[in-house]
Ligand SMILES: Nc1nc2c(ncn2[C@@H]2O[C@H](COP(=O)(O)OP(=O)(O)OP(=O)(O)O)[C@@H](O)[C@H]2O)c(=O)[nH]1
Ligand SMILES: [Mg+2]
């Protein structure tokens with residue numbers, strides 16, 4: 470039988486078959502892997518071949534279909550291994566907010582770089598816009614204007630008031646989408662707001678640290694009644710880049726990609742070289758200074774161990 474993995478806890482998987490039945494499946498024996506050293510061989514979004522266990526209501530996964538793409542991050546404990554957050558994603562949506570707690574651009578940019586590396590279209594929503602005062606509104610608008618200019622659709626939403634949800638539905642229609650972001654930004658609340666029949670568990674924000682409480686513990690795919698799929702993921706503290714090469718990093722920044730050929734040196738790293746078109750563009754304010762600063766941080770591998778974000 471064929472099905473799609475919609476939930477995984479690491480030791481068992483929920484597989485949805487073509488008739489809409491859900492099967493609790495396990496892995497047995499060897500599974501062909503595609504060269505990724507990951508801590509989880511089967512990920513949410515995988516299309517799999519499985520067999521019913523004789524006389525039982527459970528199944529065994531036999532094979533994983535080739536993946537169109539994966540969203541990967543470095544495993545927290547095993548620095549050499551990767552963790553596949555989800556596979557076969559059509560649109561990755563960063564859920565950010567400038568209120569309670571503000572999402573850093575470092576986090577956003579690391580996520581976007583990863584999406585670029587796997588050629589997955591990405592968008593951003595700034596949630597909790599019902600809480601924004603004048604300063605936060607201004608802050609969000611500046612960020613959204615920049616990201617829109619780079620080709621990442623960005624707009625404000627509120628899971629609480631419903632603002633922006635029509636637009637979000639239009640964006641997601643017919644696609645397998647993924648929500649990523651820190652704990653407490655409202656990923657699960659947005660899933661519920663998009664389809665109130667789902668009733669996904671949401672958590673409180675801690676009073677002391679203004680952080681979420683890691684309410685969602687495993688990635689899970691939900692079918693939305695208007696015709697889309699959403700992978701709701703656990704909040705991530707840090708999005709450590711997996712296997713990113715410094716030589717190709719600039720290509721993951723759309724605003725640098727288009728300028729690089731004008732640098733004096735073909736192997737310009739855009740960090741210190743004379744005649745660098747990227748540095749010139751930063752000086753001319755054609756490239757946002759903070760985007761360039763995030764590039765340098767990623768280039769120097771300074772991006773994840775300090776935990777300033779969260
Ligand atoms: N005012 C306001 N509060 C919101 C909004 N969206 C979510 N919240 C609140 O933020 C808190 C966290 O929401 P969740 O949906 O659990 O956040 P999450 O991103 O799924 O968090 P994790 O599952 O821990 O990663 C809850 O108390 C929500 O009620 C919003 O648009 N406006
Ligand atoms: Mg959640």
Ligand SMILES: [Zn+2]
Pocket residue numbers: 729732733737738739740742744745746747748
């Ligand atoms: Zn350069």
